[in-house]
Amino acid sequence: MKRKRPEDDSWNPYPEENGFESDSEVREGVVPYDPLQRYLQEINRYPLLTPEEEKDLLLRYYRNPDPAIAYKVVTSNLRLVVKIAMEFQRYWMQNLLDLIQEGNIGLMQAVKKFDPFRGIKFSYYASFWIKAYILKFIMDNWKLVKIGTTQAQRKLFYNLKKEKNRLLAQGIEPVPKLLSERLSVSEKDVIEMDQRLGEWELSLDAPVAEDASVDHMSLLPDQEASPEKALSRLELKRLFAGKVEEFRKGLTPRENIIFEKRILAEEPMTLQELGEQFRVSRERIRQLEEKLLKKARAYLEKELPDLRSDYFEETP
Template identity: 45%
Template sequence: MAKKTTSKTTKTSVKKPVANSVAKKPVEKKASGGAVPKVKPKSVVAEIVEASHPEEINPSVEADKAYAVSSEELEIDDSPVEESKALAVSDTNKSIASTDPLAMYLNEIRRYKVLSREEEMALAKKYFESKDPHAAEALVKSNLRFVVKVAADYSKFGAKMIDLIQEGNVGLMHAVREFNPYKGARLITYAVWWIRGYIQEYLMRQYSMVRIGTTQNQRKLFYQLQKEKDALDAMGIEPNAALISSRLGIPEDEVRDMAMRMSGRDVSLDRPVDDEGTTSLGDLQKSRDDEPLDENLARLEQLEILREKIEEIRPELSERELIILDERILNDDPLTLQEIGEKHGITREAVRQMEARVLKKIKAKMDEAAD
C-alpha cells in the first residue's frame, strides 16, 4: 500500500501546473475505499505575444496606422481581452491576437510589399505582354492597401467594411487585366475608377432604395432625380413627377415609383461619408465629384484617347519638348517651370513657351479625333 501511495504522489508532482497549492489537490482522500481518483490537472492556455514581435501586436491598431484609416472607421472591435491573473501580463506590452476577420485581413495585407514605381511598371509591362499570372498577382497584392483607403470612404453607408473591400478588390483585379502601361499613367490612377465603380455598384445592390436600379431609366433616376428636384426648387418651381418626367425623358410612373421608394429609404441620403460631413450618400446621385460608373468609364475612355494622341505626336516633338511632356505635363508629380529650367539650363520663360507649344499640338490632335 505504501508503494502505491508513493507512486501516485510522484505522478502527481510531475503534473503540477503552476503553484504547489494546486498540485496538492489530487492527493486528497475522497471515498471511504481509500482510493485516490485520477485528477486531470488544471492548465491555463493563452497565446502570449511578446513585444519583440511587433507584427503581431494589436493587429487592428497597427493595420490602421499603416493605411491611415482609423479603427472607428473600420469598425474593428479591439477591446482588451481579460487575461488570467496568474499570468500577470501587462496590457501595454502583450495582447491576445484578434480573431476579427477584418483585423486579420488588414494584418495579412500589411505583409505585402509596396512596389516602387519602377517595379510596378516592369510588372505591368510583363503582364500586358505575356499575361503572366504571377505578375498580375504581385500587382494586385501591392495595391490592396489602397483599396482599403477607398473602401473606407464608403464605410459609413452602413455596409460591412470587409464587403466593401472585397468589391473594391474585384475592381482592382479588373483594372490590372485591362491596364495598358504604355499609355503613360500609373496603374493606381487607372484602377481607382474601377475600384470606386465596383463599390458603388455594390452599394446600389444592397440598399432597398437602389435595389430597383437595374434598368437604364432606374439608374438615371437614382443619379439625377434629386438633382432635378434641387434645380427646380432653385428656380422657384414645385417639383412634380410630370415635370421631372418631361425633363429626363422617363415615364411618369417610373419617376413616381422611384420617388416613393426613395422617400421610404432605410438609409438617409444625408448621412455623411467623411468626418467633415462634406460628402453624403446623396452625392452619389449628383454627377460632379462621384459620377455614375458609366460616366466615369466614358471619362476614362477619353483619357485613353488623349494618351494615344500624345503618343502620336511624340515623333513631332523636339528633345526639349519631350522633356516638358514627360517631366511636367504627364508626370504625376510635375516639376515646376523653374525646376525644369534649372535642371536643363534654360530659362523659366523658355520652358513656359515650350509647354504652350506642346499643349497646342496635343489640342490639335484631339480636335482631329473629335472630327
C-alpha cells in the first residue's frame, strides 16, 4: 500500500483517506469486518520517530510550518491518540472511532501550537490537546440527549467514578444517596449518570475478532517504557509541585489549611468539619475554597503557561 505525500494542510490522518487502498475482499470474506481493528492495523504501518527525529522535525516545523513535516509528526503519534481515546471509552456509548477522530484533530492542533523551546516533551503537551478535543466532543454530543448540560451533570461526568472509588477504598458502599451528598447533586442525577456511564465499554482485553488470539491493546506498541519519558514526567511533576508550594507561601494560615485539607488531600475533610474547626458556616468554607481554586488556577496559568490550569478539581 502506498501513502500520498501531503501537498497542503488539508490532509487528515486517516489511512484510507491518505492513499491507502481499501481491502474490499476483507469486507466480503468470512471474517467479520472490524473497522477499529482495520484502523489499528493501518496506523501501525506508520513508522515511530525517535526522540531525536521528533525534536528535529518539530523544530523545523516551528521555523517553517511545512505540512509534510506536520504529517510525519502526526502519523507517528496516532497510536497515542488511540490509547487516550480508549481511556474515555466508558463515557461514549457509540463508536470509539468517533473519539479517535476528534483526538486526531487535537493532535494536529498540538503540532501547530507546540513551542520546542519551552522544554516540554511533545507527547505530554499533545495529550492535553487530544483530551480536550475528545472531552468537548463527548460533552457536545451528550447535549443532544440532555446529558452533561447542567453544572451538576458536568460535575458528575468528571467526578462520579473518582468519588465511588474513594468511598470503596474507605470500605464504604457508594450508594446513590451518599454520592449525591458528597457531590452536592440530586440522587436522581447520580442514578441516571451512573447507568449511562456503565452502559457501554470496550474492553482493551477483548479480541479483535471472535476467534482471534490478539486483543486491541496488543496492536499498539508500548510508548510508555522510555526512560526519557519517565524522567520528563518526573521533572514536570517536580516543577508543578514547586509552583504549588510557591503559591501557598502567599496564603493566610486559614487559607493554607483549607487548601491542604480540601484541595490537596486524598481524603478531603468535609465542609461541615472545616466549618466547625473555624467556627463558620459550610457555605463560607465553600466560598473560601472556590476563591482559592480561582487563585491557584490563575497563578499556575501564569507560571506554567504550557500546562493545563484544571489540575485542581472542585471537592464535593
